Amino acid sequence: MRGRPCLHSKAGIFGRVLGLESYAGASETMDCVKEIRRGTLQEQTFYEQVGGEETFRRLVHRFYEGVAEDPLLRPMYPEEDLGPAEERLTLFLIQYWGGPTTYSENRGHPRLRMRHAPFTVDRAAHDAWLKHMRVAVEELGLSEEHEHTLWNYLTYAAASMVNTPG
Numbered sequence: 001m002r003g004r005p006c007l008h009s010k011a012g013i014f015g016r017v018l019g020l021e022s023y024a025g026a027s028e029t030m031d032c033v034k035e036i037r038r039g040t041l042q043e044q045t046f047y048e049q050v051g052g053e054e055t056f057r058r059l060v061h062r063f064y065e066g067v068a069e070d071p072l073l074r075p076m077y078p079e080e081d082l083g084p085a086e087e088r089l090t091l092f093l094i095q096y097w098g099g100p101t102t103y104s105e106n107r108g109h110p111r112l113r114m115r116h117a118p119f120t121v122d123r124a125a126h127d128a129w130l131k132h133m134r135v136a137v138e139e140l141g142l143s144e145e146h147e148h149t150l151w152n153y154l155t156y157a158a159a160s161m162v163n164t165p166g
Contacts, residue, residue, distance in 0.1 A: 045097065045098025045099070046097045046098055046146070046149065046150075047094060047097040047098040047099040048098065048099075049146065050097075050140075050142055050146050050150070052099065053094060053099060055140060055142075056090055056093050056094050056097070056099070057090055058136075058139075058140060059093070059136050059137065059140055060086055060089045060090040060093065060136070061086060061090075062135065062136035062139055063089075063132050063133050063135075063136040064082045064085065064086045064089075066131070066132030066135060066136070067082065067132055068082055070128055070132065072124060072125060072128045073125065073128050073129060073132070076119045076121075076125070088103070088107070091103035091106070091107075092110060096110075096153075112157070112160070112161065113160065113161065113163070116161045116163065117163060119163075120163070120164045121161045121162050121163050121164060122162065122164040122165065122166040123162065123166055124166070125162075126158050126159065126161070126162050129158050129161075130154070130155060130158050133154050133158070134151075137150060137151055137154070
């Protein structure tokens with residue numbers, strides 16, 4: 001790499017921008033940075049890939065529009081207003097998929113099964129939950145791959161909340 005501009009030197013702007021002058025092991029005698037090693041650049045999270053907070057807010061809001069009209073599911077939400085439940089699910093999904101950790105900062109560990117234990121979650125509730133979530137997922141217009149990934153998780157989560165036979 002002789003004769004080419006060096007990415008690292010005390011005076012090199014690229015070295016300063018990349019923070020290389022403070023890199024452990026970097027020194028005045030280092031000729032150049034020859035490559036960026038595989039695995040050193042962070043890839044986008046699923047959260048970022050699908051549009052971030054706005055996407056999850058749309059998903060959960062649409063889901064709760066269905067829940068509000070569902071005679072089986074609505075009684076499982078004791079609060080008069082579904083807003084707090086909507087916010088909790090939104091923050092949980094945002095955190096789960098790689099966004100900010102606001103859910104855990106406010107509520108601690110998710111403990112989903114424990115939080116749902118007071119409610120009778122049977123196969124009918126499972127199916128109703130997935131019916132409303134399916135509508136919400138489809139309305140997002142995600143890529144096939146992203147929709148498949150999200151739906152696989154949601155069906156797994158719904159199944160794991162069932163706590164009553166029938």
